[in-house]
Structure formats: structure tokens, C-alpha cells
Amino acid sequence: MPPRPPHDRHLPSSAISRFVDTARIEALLAPYLPAPQERAFVVRCVLGEGPAHHRGANYVLLSLLGLVLERVAHGDREALDLGASQEVPMRLPPHLARPDDAPSYPLPLPSAPLELLARKGTRDFEAMVDCLTDGPPQHALANVAMVTLLADLLARLPESPEE
Amino acid sequence: MSVELPQGLAQAFSVAAGELGMCCAAWLYVKDVARFAGDAGVSGLRDALGRSFPVLDAVAEKWLAGSREPHTDPGAVLGALAGTRQLVVVGLESEFLDALIPKLEGIRLALLRSSPFEVDWERVLSNYAGRVELVELERFQSWAGPRSTLLTFAYGVHGAGTHVMPAWLRVTGDDVRTQFRSLVAWDVLRAPMFVYPRWLVEVDAATFTELV
Numbered sequence: 001m002p003p004r005p006p007h008d009r010h011l012p013s014s015a016i017s018r019f020v021d022t023a024r025i026e027a028l029l030a031p032y033l034p035a036p037q038e039r040a041f042v043v044r045c046v047l048g049e050g051p052a053h054h055r056g057a058n059y060v061l062l063s064l065l066g067l068v069l070e071r072v073a074h075g076d077r078e079a080l081d082l083g084a085s086q087e088v089p090m091r092l093p094p095h096l097a098r099p100d101d102a103p104s105y106p107l108p109l110p111s112a113p114l115e116l117l118a119r120k121g122t123r124d125f126e127a128m129v130d131c132l133t134d135g136p137p138q139h140a141l142a143n144v145a146m147v148t149l150l151a152d153l154l155a156r157l158p159e160s161p162e163e
Numbered sequence: 164m165s166v167e168l169p170q171g172l173a174q175a176f177s178v179a180a181g182e183l184g185m186c187c188a189a190w191l192y193v194k195d196v197a198r199f200a201g202d203a204g205v206s207g208l209r210d211a212l213g214r215s216f217p218v219l220d221a222v223a224e225k226w227l228a229g230s231r232e233p234h235t236d237p238g239a240v241l242g243a244l245a246g247t248r249q250l251v252v253v254g255l256e257s258e259f260l261d262a263l264i265p266k267l268e269g270i271r272l273a274l275l276r277s278s279p280f281e282v283d284w285e286r287v288l289s290n291y292a293g294r295v296e297l298v299e300l301e302r303f304q305s306w307a308g309p310r311s312t313l314l315t316f317a318y319g320v321h322g323a324g325t326h327v328m329p330a331w332l333r334v335t336g337d338d339v340r341t342q343f344r345s346l347v348a349w350d351v352l353r354a355p356m357f358v359y360p361r362w363l364v365e366v367d368a369a370t371f372t373e374l375v
Contacts, residue, residue: 093304103307
């Protein structure tokens with residue numbers, strides 16, 4: 001049996017902030033967010049805001065995806081065309097909603113990976129988009145960044161193992 | 164040599180601080196007093212009002228150390244605002260905004276209607292010839308977006324901290340921090356305060372995306 005996690009003891013948040021390397025994630029997302037200010041905004045939302053354990057978890061998962069991408073892409077990090085995408089809306093208070101001009105985050109959600117799971121336009125597809133983009137930005141944008149990296153990976157891999 | 168200052172200075176300074184900003188009002192008062200009563204007058208002003216108005220105290224100290232003008236060059240702020248399309252200003256420092264606003268072509272501007280002082284906001288706005296809108300605390304998030312910035316004025320940096328108007332804390336809750344691309348502080352005082360910084364609150368400088 002694997003050892004049980006120590007539920008009664010947590011590491012201090014400084015231990016988390018020590019391993020979170022913002023520059024690494026900025027570099028990882030640079031092909032999808034070429035404008036430095038937009039990239040810094042998204043990375044701040046994912047690694048610099050919200051509870052410390054989310055920041056740490058986002059860093060670990062994005063870094064691991066980055067390592068996989070590095071092995072698959074063999075150093076080629078030119079931006080691929082990831083195809084159609086969905087906007088990631090900011091969740092403003094309902095009384096300030098602007099249906100015709102709703103602000104959204106600069107990193108959109110690529111549709112291609114979700115289309116492997118559900119046909120675009122179906123209720124299932126829309127529900128998947130909703131699940132990935134709802135909630136606080138440190139969740140939503142981390143989801144979107146991960147799907148973006150997965151989209152990049154999938155675009156570089158053969159469609160079947162035989163190819 | 165002691166200098167006699169007119170009565171009612173504190174009340175008058177409150178009005179000036181409300182409509183010009185604490186730093187700009189302080190420079191105005193210090194320069195005027197210095198013109199008529201020299202350094203002794205500035206020392207007297209500091210003794211009379213410094214404990215009540217810590218920014219005035221710090222500006223008087225700077226004057227007595229040889230400083231003669233506030234540093235209003237907006238260059239560093241313009242760098243921090245690159246790419247911004249909507250700007251909400253929290254706090255007021257008129258001379259600094261006068262230097263900045265003419266250089267913000269194409270940027271929509273709002274001023275948060277919030278001050279610890281009595282302010283005639285219509286009079287304040289009239290200085291900007293329709294260029295600046297007023298926005299309430301309840302509605303400023305309608306200015307959020309991926310090219311939106313919140314700007315406030317900071318009053319001296321000391322170690323990892325700085326001081327800002329309390330409204331900044333009301334504005335930059337965890338929900339708002341991820342709805343504005345940049346959270347910028349413009350240090351208008353450029354000196355630590357010597358007395359207790361009443362009117363202001365201390366914040367960690369790292370909570371801004373840029374402190375210039």
C-alpha cells in the first residue's frame with residue numbers, strides 16, 4: 001500500500017513559492033501568447049493568485065506537460081496553428097455583465113482536443129467548454145493552458161500508433 | 164526663529180488634499196510657505212501639520228533636504244501602461260495626472276469616486292475636459308478586461324512595503340486582481356514617511372504587477 005499523505009501536517013507556503021518558477025511557464029506559453037503583457041497576465045493568474053496549493057499544482061502539471069512537449073517537439077517550439085478556439089470569459093459580477101462586449105482572457109481554449117471527445121456544437125461539447133472555463137481564473141486559465149499544451153502535443157503526434 | 168502660520172491651515176489643507184491629492188497639496192503648501200517664510204516657515208508648517216498629514220511632513224522634510232519639485236515625469240508609468248486600453252485610477256494626484264493624461268492617447272480613463280476627504284468631483288473632472296469619467300466602487304469592474312489596468316499612487320517605498328490610499332484595498336480583492344491585466348503603483352513621494360502614515364494603508368509592494 002502506498003504511504004498515506006500526512007493530512008494533519010502541511011508544508012509552509014514558502015516551500016511552495018520556492019519551487020514555482022514563473023519564467024519557466026512564461027517560456028512554455030510564449031508560442032501561444034506572444035505579447036509579453038498578455039503572457040504575464042495569464043501566468044500571474046495561474047501562478048501568482050489564489051491559494052498556494054493551486055499555484056504549486058498548476059506549476060507542476062504545466063511543467064510536466066512542457067517536458068512531454070519538449071520530447072515530442074524535439075526543441076521545435078514554433079507556434080502551431082491549433083485551429084478553432086473558444087473565448088475564456090472573465091466572470092464579472094452579474095450586474096455588470098456586458099453581453100455584447102464581455103471581456104475575455106487573452107488565452108483561448110482550443111477546440112480540437114475536445115472534438116476528439118464530443119462533436120462540436122453538441123450539448124456535451126458545450127458542457128466540456130463550460131467545465132474547463134468556469135470558476136476562478138487560477139482554475140480556468142490553468143485548464144486552458146493545459147488543453148493548449150495538449151492540443152499542441154496532439155497536433156504533433158500521429159493519429160494512430162501505427163503511423 | 165519661529166514663524167507664525169495662519170489659523171485654519173489644517174482645514175484648508177484637507178480641502179486641497181481632497182482635490183489635488185495629498186502629495187500635490189503638500190508641495191503647493193510647502194512651496195508657498197517657503198516663498199514667504201523660507202526654511203523656517205517650512206519647519207513651522209511641518210511642526211504644525213506634519214503629524215496630521217504625514218505626506219506633507221515627508222514633503223517638508225524633502226524640501227529642507229534640498230528637493231524643490233515633485234518628480235512628475237510619467238515615463239516609467241507609460242512603460243507600465245503599454246498596451247493598456249482602459250485605465251482606472253484609484254486616488255488623485257493632480258500634477259501627476261496632468262503630466263500623464265495628455266500622453267495616454269487612445270486609452271479610456273476613469274477615476275474612482277472615493278476619497279477620505281470631502282471632494283467636489285465635478286470640479287475635479289472639469290480639469291480634464293471630458294477626458295476622464297467617474298466610476299463608483301460598485302461599478303468599476305465594468306472596466307475590467309485583458310487590456311485594462313488599475314493605477315494608484317504610492318507614497319514612498321520602505322523595504323518590501325509601500326503606502327497607498329485605503330480605497331486600493333477595497334478595489335483589489337482577489338476577484339478583481341485576475342480581471343485587470345496590470346496593477347500599477349506610481350510612487351509620487353519617493354521618500355519614506357517619518358511619522359505615522361495616517362490616511363494611508365501599508366501594502367506589500369509585490370502585490371503590484373509594477374511599482375514605478
